[in-house]
Amino acid sequence: MRKPVYLDYHATTPVDPRVLEAMLPFFGERFGNAASRSHGFGWEAEKAVDLARRRVAELAGAAPREIVFTSGATESDNLAIKGVMEAYRSKGSHLVTMATEHRAVLDPVRRLQQSGTEASILAPGRDGLLDLDLLRAAIRPDTVLVSVMAANNEIGVIQPFREIGAICRETGVLFHCDAAQAFGKIAVDVNEDNIDLMSLSAHKMYGPKGVGALYVRRRNPRVLLPAQMDGGGHEFGMRSGTLNVPGIVGFGEACAICAREMEREADRVRALRDRLKARLESALDGTAVNGSMEHRLPGNLNMSFAGVDAEALLLSLPGVALSTGSACSSASVEPSHVLRALGIGEQSARSSVRFGLGRFNTEDEVDDAACQVIEAVRKLRALAPA
Numbered sequence: 001m002r003k004p005v006y007l008d009y010h011a012t013t014p015v016d017p018r019v020l021e022a023m024l025p026f027f028g029e030r031f032g033n034a035a036s037r038s039h040g041f042g043w044e045a046e047k048a049v050d051l052a053r054r055r056v057a058e059l060a061g062a063a064p065r066e067i068v069f070t071s072g073a074t075e076s077d078n079l080a081i082k083g084v085m086e087a088y089r090s091k092g093s094h095l096v097t098m099a100t101e102h103r104a105v106l107d108p109v110r111r112l113q114q115s116g117t118e119a120s121i122l123a124p125g126r127d128g129l130l131d132l133d134l135l136r137a138a139i140r141p142d143t144v145l146v147s148v149m150a151a152n153n154e155i156g157v158i159q160p161f162r163e164i165g166a167i168c169r170e171t172g173v174l175f176h177c178d179a180a181q182a183f184g185k186i187a188v189d190v191n192e193d194n195i196d197l198m199s200l201s202a203h204k205m206y207g208p209k210g211v212g213a214l215y216v217r218r219r220n221p222r223v224l225l226p227a228q229m230d231g232g233g234h235e236f237g238m239r240s241g242t243l244n245v246p247g248i249v250g251f252g253e254a255c256a257i258c259a260r261e262m263e264r265e266a267d268r269v270r271a272l273r274d275r276l277k278a279r280l281e282s283a284l285d286g287t288a289v290n291g292s293m294e295h296r297l298p299g300n301l302n303m304s305f306a307g308v309d310a311e312a313l314l315l316s317l318p319g320v321a322l323s324t325g326s327a328c329s330s331a332s333v334e335p336s337h338v339l340r341a342l343g344i345g346e347q348s349a350r351s352s353v354r355f356g357l358g359r360f361n362t363e364d365e366v367d368d369a370a371c372q373v374i375e376a377v378r379k380l381r382a383l384a385p386a
């Protein structure tokens with residue numbers, strides 16, 4: 001049997017072979033602990049971590065000392081949100097976020113709400129975008145933090161994060177941005193975009209799983225961030241624990257590759273996505289795209305197929321690796337919180353599929369996947385005519 005076509009790049013990406021090659025020596029002869037100061041094994045590891053830190057920083061427009069390595073974007077989101085709300089308690093306990101955020105943001109917010117934090121959770125428009133007037137109206141004198149993602153992991157919608165950052169700067173509120181999906185796919189610059197804290201994940205950009213970073217601004221303003229994990233004082237005292245040297249090296253290599261290839265890759269992946277969209281739309285009636293098509297990641301297509309249950313569709317497509325977007329709790333049959341927040345209705349939400357395209361997809365794969373999806377949709381509709 002042929003391998004299925006992988007169209008789930010928002011869930012995770014394969015490790016780029018160049019990234020793997022860069023990592024391998026650090027599992028073998030270069031095994032040192034980057035915190036060992038007394039011998040060459042440690043110095044070698046530290047040097048590799050320093051290079052990776054510069055590479056991550058460079059892609060973000062940040063200074064290397066502003067990059068704190070973590071286990072991934074979930075940890076970075078927790079560290080940023082819980083840390084900032086703790087550090088700025090004398091200013092207030094109010095934060096603003098959106099209903100379409102990743103669970104790694106919404107769950108820490110929910111946890112904080114249990115201990116007195118007030119949260120304004122803004123709904124997006126039908127296109128998935130934040131209305132900036134709504135944001136302005138939500139910011140109060142006791143607001144400490146605004147947390148809005150750069151690009152959504154289900155519908156791929158890119159928020160106006162530069163404008164959001166400018167509003168936060170004007171009003172003296174810190175801006176945290178979960179850029180796990182955007183980083184390495186579209187340009188993000190912490191200074192031009194007025195971002196104070198930014199969560200990153202290596203495995204969403206062709207690096208390894210279990211490693212990521214939090215950007216923490218050091219000047220204009222200097223962000224105060226107490227550690228959530230104590231012990232040893234690694235990572236400028238913000239995140240203790242022996243560094244995952246091979247993972248960090250891979251993350252750095254992944255950033256260097258994106259820095260070189262991001263623009264060309266975006267054009268190529270966008271063309272593939274548009275090809276998939278055109279094939280599906282020309283062969284099938286009753287399709288609709290969820291979220292803004294204009295403000296969207298190049299590799300994302302989130303589409304509903306009227307009259308078709310998305311879970312049933314995925315089950316009848318063994319040759320294509322796809323998802324409904326709600327990777328959260330596989331046991332629950334609830335449609336995704338993101339689609340519900342768009343207000344597209346229960347029926348549309350239940351018939352929506354997320355296509356995530358990326359670096360290693362080919363035209364042939366897209367054509368093959370499109371054929372299989374078209375056939376499966378027709379079959380399911382024939383079984384249960386509307």
Ligand SMILES: *Cc1c(COP(=O)(O)O)cnc(C)c1O
Binds near residue numbers: 011073153181200201
């Ligand atoms: C994948 C993802 C996360 C979680 O990242 P991990 O590194 O897997 O913990 C958080 N936010 C967004 C937007 C994501 O896409």
